[in-house]
Amino acid sequence: MASSSVGYATFIDALCGLRGYQILARIPDEYLRDAFNLTGLSTEHPYFNESLKILLSRSHFDGSMTSEAAENAKLLYGMIHARYITTTHGLGRMREKYTKGIFGTCMRCSCAKTGLLPVGANDQPGVTSVKFFCPTCQDVYHPTVKAHTTIDGAFFGTTFPHLFMFQHTALHSAVNPRPYVPKIFGFAIYDEKWSKKRAAIARRRIRGEDPAEDLAKLPPRQAAMVPRLSGQRFVVFDGAIDE
């Protein structure tokens, strides 16, 4: 990281200036200084105090610290970042990046270059890199930018993109999920099993019942179309399931 820090004032500036790290929001100093926002992190991060000191330092970052100390500070920044981007202020910062297309666009043809949102496959650091969620096809993709493969998915967490879409309903209503329909000579291939399950879900919905039982029977690809919030599946009938 030291070689990329030239010209930047602080450690955080250097971190956010790294190639690919533009997908991270710049956490305001006042958020970092509020102990309430950091509750519990001192037990989750092994070098919490010294790493926080680095993050709060206003002195010029010259890359002279050890790589281990820099990695520890980066980890703490990422853990705080996952919390910050679920706040109203953080969601606003991420919307600016989304609008600018910083997160890239979906590769599926029928998604018409829908803007992607970063997401973690889990909330624990050190497991896997950041992935990207498409609000239109409701699927998750590996990074296509090599630099993103070095960014921990826990820096964004599992909640962010779905909360983002809830907060920005205008964006949500703008997307139109269009699952790909395989056809032979222009005729859609009839999937009897999927059709019956979809009908069962619709009947439960009409009766005002919880369709979770039927959703649990869906194949992984179709079940993945139902987003999650804080690790719990929340029932949303989008166009992909309830046409």
Ligand SMILES: [Zn+2]
């Ligand atoms: Zn898509």
